[in-house]
Amino acid sequence: MTKFKELLQDSFSLAGLTEEHAHGLSELAQPMSLKSRSVLFKAGDPGNGCYAIIEGSLKVSVVSLDGTEQLLAVLGSGSLVGEIALLDGSERSATVTALKPCQLAFISKAAFYRYADENPAVYRHMLQIMAKRLRRSNDALAARSFLPLNGRVAQTLLQLAETFGKNVDNNKILVHYKISQAEIANMAGGARENVSRVLNVWKREGVISRLSGYYCLEKPEVLRAAAEL
Amino acid sequence: MTKFKELLQDSFSLAGLTEEHAHGLSELAQPMSLKSRSVLFKAGDPGNGCYAIIEGSLKVSVVSLDGTEQLLAVLGSGSLVGEIALLDGSERSATVTALKPCQLAFISKAAFYRYADENPAVYRHMLQIMAKRLRRSNDALAARSFLPLNGRVAQTLLQLAETFGKNVDNNKILVHYKISQAEIANMAGGARENVSRVLNVWKREGVISRLSGYYCLEKPEVLRAAAEL
């Protein structure tokens, strides 16, 4: 078996599928890679398949007329992107851009349905993923209307921790991913300057710290409290 | 066949399933009804199934600690509610309350999966619904960060028009659903007073009007322009 297929299988397993289905799907997928900063697709493009992230990370965002962007998610290996258009047959709903060099696996619409029809577990799994996404999206929306900026920043940090966090010590979480304030601001929906202020208050209070460029959540419970609806 | 099952079948057909599957599912569903203003379930409750709306309407909302609520959607007959918890096996993600007396059909988790495993078309259909929901949720989030209040109100009106609108004349849309400013404000994410101001500006400009309690979108294109990201 090729290296690619092994990785792909791992990726699907990670995402919660059985060994067997991960293998089956990996047979149907097209390997491809993407340079950092390049765009996988833009909102409005036609969409005829989805991608599994084998390695690397990318961002899902919506860009407004004046060029400001709202990040919907930052995804790492083991995640799926581009499912929405695959599933409802409409155009791509957001823009996806590589943040780091990526190894992807493209699964065409036809291949997906062909395989899933034979293996309903794949459908169940996909539905589960969609449910999680919807849950998160609704949470973000609720946060936008209930939480002040610091709460939204807390939420964003916790979300990043979910995807990129490594537990260290007693419930301290190291976010193993280089991220700028500007990006956090785009996710939290606030101005970069104000995010900076919020972050500094927490840094002074020892709630978070920066270790060689990575954020470390020293007291996640404080953040969780701030993000409470 | 009972009246209930007929209605249910219609409901599922409306939602895009074939006659045959609508019939199959209707066999598995439990009829139930709900008085106006009563709560179907609350965020945090355990969830073991979903509901199809045969008749009536209800709202999906998230309530904050201090009691203010954010409406995620207002759903009418032919829609499905409560799928998220059904699909990811977690607790209910939002609170659902009847706005008008409702006829519902409860589909248990077990019944759903039993039937869907035999009929993959049901899975495909469900995925399509989820994709649409996710799309809308993401749009709302983007609107929250890009659009000023009037844009969000415009978006809300157009969304209501999608669910409850009847086309009349040349592209005028009558929203056949009684809704208060307070509810519009909760959907758009703004204070009721300011929504009132926005609405009045449009009323004066002839963009919208009220016909015996119902809003009528006289110039939907103006609203669409205002809601443009």
Place this chain on the structure above:
DNA sequence: GTCATTTTGTGACCAAGATCACAGAGACAT
């Protein structure tokens, strides 16, 4: 009808956060 309750309209004020304007720090290429 008449009274009560819920919606709606509008002004005056206030506050959270956006925007502007820089200065200092790091990163990294040559």
Place this chain on the structure above:
DNA sequence: ATGTCTCTGTGATCTTGGTCACAAAATGAC
């Protein structure tokens, strides 16, 4: 090391929209 970027911190405004406070309408109950 030196210069060029891109990131970060912080103060000083400015603006949107939230909050408060009512009055006027509309709706419903009896």
